[in-house]
Amino acid sequence: MDITALLLSRLQFALTVSFHIIFPSFTIGLAAWLTVLESLHLATGRPVYRVLFEFWVQIFAVAFGFGVVSGIVMAFEIGTNWSEFSRMSGPIQGVLLSYETFTAFALEAGFLGVLLFGRQKVAPWFYLFSASMVAVGTTLSAFWIMINNSWMQVPVGYVVENGMFAPDDWTKIIFNSVVWSRFPHMLLASYLTGAFCVAATGAWYRLRKVYHAESRIMLRMGLGLAAVLMPIQLLFGHLTGGYVNTYQPSKMAAIEGRWNDEKPASEVLLAWPDVQTRRNLFAITLPPPFGSLIDADSLTAGETGLNSIAPDDWPPVLIPFFTFRIMVGCGILMLALAWIGTYLSRDGSLARNRPMLWLTFLSFPLPFVAILTGWVTAEVGRQPWAVYGVLRTADAMTPFLTRREATISLIVYCATYTFIFAFGIFYIYRLLRAGPLGPDVLTPPASIPSPPLHVDAKLDTAHVLHVPAEE
Amino acid sequence: MVLFWATLLAVSILLYVLLDGFDLGIGMLFGMATGEPRKHGMMSAVAPVWDGNETWLVVAGVILWGAFPVVYSILMSAFYLPVLLMVAGLILRGVSFELRYKATRMRWIWNASFAGGSLVASFMQGLMVGALVEGLPVSGVRYAGGEFGCLSPFAVLCGAGLCVGYALLGACWLVRKSEYEVRDHAYRIIPYLATALLLFLIVVFAYALAEHLSVMTRWLDRPSLFVFPVAGTLAAIALAASVHGREDALPFPMVAVIFVAAFGTLAISFWPYMIPFSITIDQAAAPRTSLAFMFWGEGLFVFPLMLLYTVVSLTVFRGKTTASSAADHY
Numbered sequence: 001m002d003i004t005a006l007l008l009s010r011l012q013f014a015l016t017v018s019f020h021i022i023f024p025s026f027t028i029g030l031a032a033w034l035t036v037l038e039s040l041h042l043a044t045g046r047p048v049y050r051v052l053f054e055f056w057v058q059i060f061a062v063a064f065g066f067g068v069v070s071g072i073v074m075a076f077e078i079g080t081n082w083s084e085f086s087r088m089s090g091p092i093q094g095v096l097l098s099y100e101t102f103t104a105f106a107l108e109a110g111f112l113g114v115l116l117f118g119r120q121k122v123a124p125w126f127y128l129f130s131a132s133m134v135a136v137g138t139t140l141s142a143f144w145i146m147i148n149n150s151w152m153q154v155p156v157g158y159v160v161e162n163g164m165f166a167p168d169d170w171t172k173i174i175f176n177s178v179v180w181s182r183f184p185h186m187l188l189a190s191y192l193t194g195a196f197c198v199a200a201t202g203a204w205y206r207l208r209k210v211y212h213a214e215s216r217i218m219l220r221m222g223l224g225l226a227a228v229l230m231p232i233q234l235l236f237g238h239l240t241g242g243y244v245n246t247y248q249p250s251k252m253a254a255i256e257g258r259w260n261d262e263k264p265a266s267e268v269l270l271a272w273p274d275v276q277t278r279r280n281l282f283a284i285t286l287p288p289p290f291g292s293l294i295d296a297d298s299l300t301a302g303e304t305g306l307n308s309i310a311p312d313d314w315p316p317v318l319i320p321f322f323t324f325r326i327m328v329g330c331g332i333l334m335l336a337l338a339w340i341g342t343y344l345s346r347d348g349s350l351a352r353n354r355p356m357l358w359l360t361f362l363s364f365p366l367p368f369v370a371i372l373t374g375w376v377t378a379e380v381g382r383q384p385w386a387v388y389g390v391l392r393t394a395d396a397m398t399p400f401l402t403r404r405e406a407t408i409s410l411i412v413y414c415a416t417y418t419f420i421f422a423f424g425i426f427y428i429y430r431l432l433r434a435g436p437l438g439p440d441v442l443t444p445p446a447s448i449p450s451p452p453l454h455v456d457a458k459l460d461t462a463h464v465l466h467v468p469a470e471e
Numbered sequence: 472m473v474l475f476w477a478t479l480l481a482v483s484i485l486l487y488v489l490l491d492g493f494d495l496g497i498g499m500l501f502g503m504a505t506g507e508p509r510k511h512g513m514m515s516a517v518a519p520v521w522d523g524n525e526t527w528l529v530v531a532g533v534i535l536w537g538a539f540p541v542v543y544s545i546l547m548s549a550f551y552l553p554v555l556l557m558v559a560g561l562i563l564r565g566v567s568f569e570l571r572y573k574a575t576r577m578r579w580i581w582n583a584s585f586a587g588g589s590l591v592a593s594f595m596q597g598l599m600v601g602a603l604v605e606g607l608p609v610s611g612v613r614y615a616g617g618e619f620g621c622l623s624p625f626a627v628l629c630g631a632g633l634c635v636g637y638a639l640l641g642a643c644w645l646v647r648k649s650e651y652e653v654r655d656h657a658y659r660i661i662p663y664l665a666t667a668l669l670l671f672l673i674v675v676f677a678y679a680l681a682e683h684l685s686v687m688t689r690w691l692d693r694p695s696l697f698v699f700p701v702a703g704t705l706a707a708i709a710l711a712a713s714v715h716g717r718e719d720a721l722p723f724p725m726v727a728v729i730f731v732a733a734f735g736t737l738a739i740s741f742w743p744y745m746i747p748f749s750i751t752i753d754q755a756a757a758p759r760t761s762l763a764f765m766f767w768g769e770g771l772f773v774f775p776l777m778l779l780y781t782v783v784s785l786t787v788f789r790g791k792t793t794a795s796s797a798a799d800h801y
Binding site for chain 2: 061062065066068069070072073075076078079080081083084086087088089090091092093094095096097098099100101102103105113117161163164166167168170398399400401402404405408409412413416420423424427430
């Protein structure tokens with residue numbers, strides 16, 4: 001394959017957006033979990049919830065900061081590398097992004113400061129309110145971004161005017177069924193990410209035999225939440241597949257490794273799709289009508305194969321085919337872990353089950369892998385279109401962008417991200433390793449005056465030290 | 472509607488320049504500061520507010536994309552490398568705040584990236600303004616100037632000039648927010664920075680005359696525009712007086728007035744062009760349905776809230792950051 005400015009730009013966008021999504025998907029879930037912890041603390045008065053809150057809010061601060069700085073890149077990159085796209089879709093997508101910025105900024109600017117530095121300055125109910133507003137803010141952010149991306153997947157409610165996509169029906173753009181299957185899918189993915197990170201941290205402490213009370217709550221809440229959410233997530237995943245089946249036949253055919261039209265269709269579980277010969281090698285296939293059943297909830301529905309789509313309109317087949325299967329695999333593993341873990345923690349035997357603790361500890365990459373592969377399936381599967389069926393990716397690029405410029409920017413972003421990511425992960429690891437009583441934890445993350453916080457955190461943790469392990 | 476969004480865009484850019492301007496300025500001065508206490512004092516003066524300040528850049532960016540997509544598309548693609556370097560600089564600057572205090576042995580890395588990131592971001596912003604003022608080659612709705620079309624002596628001069636201007640804003644913020652050594656040092660450098668900024672403005676003026684930039688001719692046609700330079704001059708005099716009299720609270724607003732004057736001069740002398748002299752505000756505007764949708768939600772309700780938050784957060788963290796309170800946090 002030729003190294004063109006187009007290829008480099010696509011690589012760059014894929015890299016920067018993948019780097020970015022790691023942090024929001026973590027913080028959206030974490031913000032909700034912090035709100036729950038604070039509610040529990042207010043409701044029960046148990047100091048352990050407060051300790052956990054003070055601990056996770058530190059991690060939240062670092063991850064949130066990374067999400068913000070890596071998100072700013074996106075807002076500029078769309079214009080620098082995809083100027084044609086940005087000009088044409090600005091009237092819709094620019095407007096949606098401005099809503100994201102405005103609403104998120106309004107909520108976060110107002111309440112994040114309170115959350116991080118203001119515990120001593122406001123009433124407890126207002127502190128809880130601030131935590132929930134930060135959670136609402138991160139959720140709203142995700143909402144606007146999902147509308148934005150869904151419009152690229154299934155463009156609706158627009159007319160073409162002066163070479164631009166002019167909106168003519170905002171309700172269609174915002175309240176269409178595609179948004180309302182994809183937004184919950186992403187939101188649940190974020191909650192699951194938070195849940196698994198919390199559970200894995202709990203398992204880690206349990207394995208190291210530290211922080212008994214805290215790790216018990218982290219394990220129970222993390223796995224318990226995942227056990228409830230995972231089946232719902234599978235349902236929304238299925239609904240998301242429904243829109244692909246209806247609106248994006250080329251993506252569906254690539255995901256399913258389906259070459260010929262079939263009615264009813266079979267289902268390829270695993271294979272190596274060979275694009276040259278247009279067939280699947282080493283295929284493990286379920287007979288019809290399983291394909292129709294899975295893709296279209298029907299025993300008889302016909303499914304389109306790649307052979308009846310012009311090869312110019314094919315996505316790269318291998319990438320969505322495999323990333324989709326990795327995502328589903330991660331989902332099934334998470335479901336199994338969450339259910340088994342929750343079952344074991346009913347009578348407290350999870351705490352003694354070292355293999356299960358190890359598995360839980362090692363599970364924290366699963367939700368991230370699932371989110372990244374899911375997004376790759378959605379985005380690579382949409383190719384060769386930037387706006388499905390309307391604007392090709394090749395036509396979306398800045399027409400005069402040179403290979404040299406694209407190379408320089410790719411290198412600069414790679415270098416910058418590697419540098420800050422390495423340190424960011426290291427510091428988050430150090431915070432997590434030290435745990436709720438670690439030396440770093442008793443220091444607030446940035447510079448705002450709140451000395452009483454330390455005193456209070458110490459009091460609470462001191463209190464916890466006297467709470468006997470409850471198992 | 473178009474006018475409303477043009478105004479909001481101008482307000483957002485101006486707020487960004489004033490607010491993140493002092494953050495970036497302090498970042499650059501930080502690079503020259505010696506000794507941990509002074510470095511620490513400088514960082515404490517901006518740490519609580521920089522994040523909100525930088526957000527105004529994103530706000531300006533998304534208003535530009537949503538309300539004036541043609542201009543967004545031309546500017547971003549024309550300034551490919553400057554935007555890239557500015558963003559990289561802002562990333563390094565931004566993460567330095569969090570990571571500097573988490574680091575122990577590696578603190579020098581974050582010191583360097585705080586100062587270096589601030590310098591690069593400021594320079595690139597000035598460079599872009601300079602290139603825009605000089606006139607970007609545009610054909611139709613696309614930029615047509617090539618890879619380094621924005622790189623000219625004038626643009627480089629503007630890059631350097633904005634660095635000086637930001638550093639001056641930063642020094643005045645330090646005077647306002649700090650005590651003892653940090654403040655005294657800031658007082659010592661303000662005259663140099665102010666003189667340098669003045670020289671820069673004179674050179675820009677002379678260069679503009681020499682090159683017969685189209686801006687100048689428009690400018691002489693509208694004598695009422697001289698209100699802005701006059702206001703700027705008065706502010707410069709007040710600045711000199713307040714520095715001489717050691718009035719901690721005054722220098723920052725005075726430099727802010729100088730910036731507003733310069734900004735106003737720019738904005739009004741180009742009116743109604745967004746990209747001089749090829750694309751006007753009306754030509755760049757998104758369809759009515761877009762602008763109206765933005766107006767009835769975020770324009771009417773959220774934007775005033777954001778202004779309110781900015782005022783509140785600056786009020787909450789008003790007053791001096793004392794050495795003792797700073798020592799408590801870390």
